[in-house]
Amino acid sequence: MTFKLFSTLTAIFLCFQSGDSANSCQLNWGTNLLPAWFPLIWNDTSIVYPKYNGTEWLIEMTPKTSLQFGCGEATNLLQNFLLPETLLTCDGYGNLKAGLVSPNFTSMGCLNQVKEKVVHLPASTCYNGYDNIDITFLSATNSFPLINVCHNTAKDETIFAQHTIHGAALNPYEVSNRRPSFKEGGYYPTFTADDAYSQKSQLAVVTELTGPSRGPAYIDAARSFYFARGHLAPDGDFVHIYEQNATYYFVNVVPQWQIINNGNWKAMEMAIRDLATERQIDLKVWTGGLGTLTMQNENGTDVEIYLAKDALKNRRLPVPMISWKVIHNPVSKSAAAIFMVNNPHLVDVPQSLIKCPDICPQLPWVTWPTKTIQKGYTYCCDMKFVQTNGILPMISNLGADVLLLV
Ligand SMILES: *[C@@H]1O[C@H](CO)[C@@H](O)[C@H](O)[C@H]1NC(C)=O
Ligand SMILES: *[C@@H]1O[C@H](CO)[C@@H](O)[C@H](O)[C@H]1NC(C)=O
Ligand SMILES: *[C@@H]1O[C@H](CO)[C@@H](O)[C@H](O)[C@H]1NC(C)=O
Numbered sequence: 402m403t404f405k406l407f408s409t410l411t412a413i414f415l416c417f418q419s420g421d422s423a424n425s426c427q428l429n430w431g432t433n434l435l436p437a438w439f440p441l442i443w444n445d446t447s448i449v450y451p452k453y454n455g456t457e458w459l460i461e462m463t464p465k466t467s468l469q470f471g472c473g474e475a476t477n478l479l480q481n482f483l484l485p486e487t488l489l490t491c492d493g494y495g496n497l498k499a500g501l502v503s504p505n506f507t508s509m510g511c512l513n514q515v516k517e518k519v520v521h522l523p524a525s526t527c528y529n530g531y532d533n534i535d536i537t538f539l540s541a542t543n544s545f546p547l548i549n550v551c552h553n554t555a556k557d558e559t560i561f562a563q564h565t566i567h568g569a570a571l572n573p574y575e576v577s578n579r580r581p582s583f584k585e586g587g588y589y590p591t592f593t594a595d596d597a598y599s600q601k602s603q604l605a606v607v608t609e610l611t612g613p614s615r616g617p618a619y620i621d622a623a624r625s626f627y628f629a630r631g632h633l634a635p636d637g638d639f640v641h642i643y644e645q646n647a648t649y650y651f652v653n654v655v656p657q658w659q660i661i662n663n664g665n666w667k668a669m670e671m672a673i674r675d676l677a678t679e680r681q682i683d684l685k686v687w688t689g690g691l692g693t694l695t696m697q698n699e700n701g702t703d704v705e706i707y708l709a710k711d712a713l714k715n716r717r718l719p720v721p722m723i724s725w726k727v728i729h730n731p732v733s734k735s736a737a738a739i740f741m742v743n744n745p746h747l748v749d750v751p752q753s754l755i756k757c758p759d760i761c762p763q764l765p766w767v768t769w770p771t772k773t774i775q776k777g778y779t780y781c782c783d784m785k786f787v788q789t790n791g792i793l794p795m796i797s798n799l800g801a802d803v804l805l806l807v
C-alpha cells in the first residue's frame with residue numbers, strides 16, 4: 402500500500418491511495434487524547450470515539466463523510482475556529498476540510514473543558530414511576546446521554562444506572578487520578594448527601610439503629626467496614642476525562658461496604674472492562690441495588706439500614722442488600738447477571754439472598770474469589786432465568802438468549 406504525506410497538513414495526517422481505504426482520512430491523535438480540552442465528536446446518530454490500537458488514538462473517516470466537532474455549550478468554543486461547533490469533512494480525495502480550510506485537527510480542542518448536564522426526563526419514567534435522569538452532553542441540537550439513571554426521589558434511592566463500555570476506544574489503564582467531588586445534581590432536597598456519606602454520620606446513624614454495643618463493631622473504618630460511595634457506572638469504564646468526571650454524582654452511587662467496593666466489586670469491574678477491551682466490543686451495562694440491607698440490633702432484631710433521614714424523620718438513602726450488574730452484548734445477543742451480597746458481617750449467606758442457580762463456573766472471565774463473604778459474596782445468573790422469574794423487573798426484556806461467555 403502506498404500513501405502520500407501532505408506536508409501542508411500535520412505529518413500524522415495520512416491519505417491512503419490504494420485498497421479499500423483509498424482516499425479515506427485518518428485522524429491520529431498519537432499517544433494521548435489531550436489537545437487542550439478534548440472536544441465532543443459525533444456523526445448523525447451518536448458520539449464517535451477514537452479507536453485505541455494499543456499505542457495511538459485514531460479515527461478513520463471514509464471518503465465523503467463528515468464528523469461534527471463541538472464543545473457542548475454555546476459559550477465554549479473550538480480553539481482556532483472560535484465557533485462552538487464545526488463540521489469536518491473527508492472530501493473524497495483524502496483531504497480534511499472545515500469549510501474551505503484544511504485544519505490541523507490535533508489542535509481542535511475546546512477553550513474550556515466539556516461539561517455534562519443532568520437532565521430530568523419528566524415525560525418518561527424508568528420503572529415504577531421513578532425519575533428518569535440522563536447525565537448527558539448537549540450540543541446545539543443533540544443530547545448524547547452518557548449514563549441513564551433510574552432514581553426513586555421518595556427515598557433518595559437509585560434503582561440502577563445504565564451505560565455502555567466502548568471496548569475499542571478504551572485504554573483500560575488511563576483513568577484520571579484527579580477526582581472531582583461528588584455533586585447532588587439537584588437531587589437530595591432534604592439532607593446533604595455528602596454529610597450522610599461521612600464516616601462520622603454513618604457511625605452515629607448505625608449506632609442509633611442497632612444500639613451502642615453494635616454500631617462501632619459494624620462501622621469500623623480501620624477495618625474498611627464503612628459505606629463507600631459505590632459507583633454504579635464507574636469512571637474507569639469511560640474514554641474521555643470529561644466523561645470520567647461526569648460519573649461523580651450521588652445519583653450514580655449507592656452505599657457499598659468499602660471492603661467489598663475495593664474487593665470483589667473492583668475485581669468484577671476490571672474483568673468486565675477487560676472483556677470489552679480484549680474483544681473490542683461495546684457492552685451495555687446496568688448496575689443497581691436490590692432490597693435494603695438489614696443488620697441485627699442489640700436486641701436480636703433485624704433492622705433496615707438507611708444513611709439519612711428528613712425533617713419528618715422518614716428514613717432516606719437506604720443501603721442495598723445486594724448489588725448487581727447486568728452485562729449485555731446486543732450484537733451477539735448474549736448477557737449475564739452478577740449479584741454481590743453487600744454485607745461483609747455475615748457469617749453465612751442465607752438462602753433468601755440467592756436468587757438463581759449459580760453459573761459463575763461457566764463464565765471464564767469471572768476470576769475473583771466469588772465465595773469470600775468479606776470481599777463480596779458473588780453469584781452469577783443466566784439472564785433468561787432472571788427475566789422469566791422477574792428477579793430484576795426494572796430491566797425490560799433484552800432478548801438475550803445466550804450466556805456472555807467470552
Ligand atoms: C497541529 O497542532 C498540534 C497541537 O497544537 C501541534 O503540536 C502541531 O505542531 C500542529 N501541526 C501543524 C502542522 O501545524
Ligand atoms: C455513527 O457512528 C457510530 C459509532 O461509531 C456508527 O455505529 C454509525 O454507523 C455512524 N453513523 C453514521 C451515519 O455514520
Ligand atoms: C497504531 O496505529 C499507528 C498508526 O496507524 C501505527 O503506527 C501503530 O503501529 C499502531 N499500533 C499498534 C500497536 O498496532
Ligand SMILES: *[C@@H]1O[C@H](CO)[C@@H](O)[C@H](O)[C@H]1NC(C)=O
Nearest residue numbers: 514579580581582642643646
Ligand atoms: C476532571 O476533574 C478534575 C478534578 O476536579 C479536574 O482537575 C479536571 O480539570 C477535570 N477534567 C475535565 C476534562 O473535566
Ligand SMILES: *[C@@H]1O[C@H](CO)[C@@H](O)[C@H](O)[C@H]1NC(C)=O
Nearest residue numbers: 609610611612613698699700
Ligand atoms: C432494645 O430494647 C430495649 C428495651 O426494650 C430498648 O430500650 C432499646 O431501644 C432497644 N434497642 C434498639 C437499638 O432498638
